[in-house]
Amino acid sequence: MKIQFQKYQGTGNDFVILDNRDNKFNSLTTEQVHLLCDRRFGVGGDGLMMLNSKTGYDFEMLYFNADGKPGSMCGNGGRCMVKYVFNLGIHKYTYKFLASDGEHEAEVEGHIVRLKMNDVNHVEEHSSYAVLNTGSPHFVKFANDVENIDVVETGREIRYNKKYMPDGINVNFVEGLGEDSIFVRTYERGVEDETLSCGTGVTAAALMSAHNPRGFNKVDVRTPGGRLSVEFNKLSDTEFENIWLCGPAEFVFSGEIEIN
Numbered sequence: 001m002k003i004q005f006q007k008y009q010g011t012g013n014d015f016v017i018l019d020n021r022d023n024k025f026n027s028l029t030t031e032q033v034h035l036l037c038d039r040r041f042g043v044g045g046d047g048l049m050m051l052n053s054k055t056g057y058d059f060e061m062l063y064f065n066a067d068g069k070p071g072s073m074c075g076n077g078g079r080c081m082v083k084y085v086f087n088l089g090i091h092k093y094t095y096k097f098l099a100s101d102g103e104h105e106a107e108v109e110g111h112i113v114r115l116k117m118n119d120v121n122h123v124e125e126h127s128s129y130a131v132l133n134t135g136s137p138h139f140v141k142f143a144n145d146v147e148n149i150d151v152v153e154t155g156r157e158i159r160y161n162k163k164y165m166p167d168g169i170n171v172n173f174v175e176g177l178g179e180d181s182i183f184v185r186t187y188e189r190g191v192e193d194e195t196l197s198c199g200t201g202v203t204a205a206a207l208m209s210a211h212n213p214r215g216f217n218k219v220d221v222r223t224p225g226g227r228l229s230v231e232f233n234k235l236s237d238t239e240f241e242n243i244w245l246c247g248p249a250e251f252v253f254s255g256e257i258e259i260n
Contacts, residue, residue, distance in 0.1 A: 012196025012225020034068030065190025073135025075199020155187025196225030
């Protein structure tokens with residue numbers, strides 16, 4: 001089976017994208033998706049996305065984790081999908097699309113893609129960490145010297161903690177760099193490794209780093225793969241709305257691969 005693909009990345013979070021508007025990839029198996037994401041035997045990526053047609057929307061984004069299983073919302077993936085649609089020649093001031101967690105809006109401003117995330121209405125706060133869902137579940141832990149944390153070992157212990165099973169949780173280590181700036185490293189479930197960036201994780205970390213206790217906030221975020229920003233309105237310590245994840249999304253290469 002020959003598959004034509006596109007490869008995109010958003011701050012180092014990379015994805016295989018398939019145009020499935022004619023449903024020709026509906027029969028791909030978990031094993032085949034996993035192979036396409038494999039960095040040695042396939043194209044390589046933190047995940048795979050299919051561009052689907054959807055009545056009432058500009059498109060639907062179907063997301064799979066690198067392990068081949070259906071995934072929850074991917075923020076950087078959503079921004080890359082929007083840039084892919086833009087590069088197909090579908091130009092709109094505001095895109096409206098459907099993802100696993102519901103409806104999203106997005107805008108393309110040069111090389112920056114702005115993606116509106118769902119409102120957050122619940123945060124589980126603890127003395128040293130917080131748990132919240134920004135389209136995907138995230139464990140947010142503030143720490144010093146995040147650059148030298150063993151993200152894989154420590155993140156895996158939390159990800160597989162029985163409290164968060166059977167689905168597991170993404171783990172973010174966050175260090176404050178100033179009043180409105182943070183550094184974030186993330187262990188992602190489904191990839192089972194550290195990724196260079198995670199859009200929903202960056203969003204979760206930014207919400208927990210709000211410098212304005214009420215009203216508009218903008219948090220600049222540095223990740224190992226590049227810089228993003230998150231803009232939002234904070235209503236209370238557990239309620240956030242009008243959340244926008246902003247950053248670059250770039251075409252890497254396209255090609256054709258044959259798989260069994």
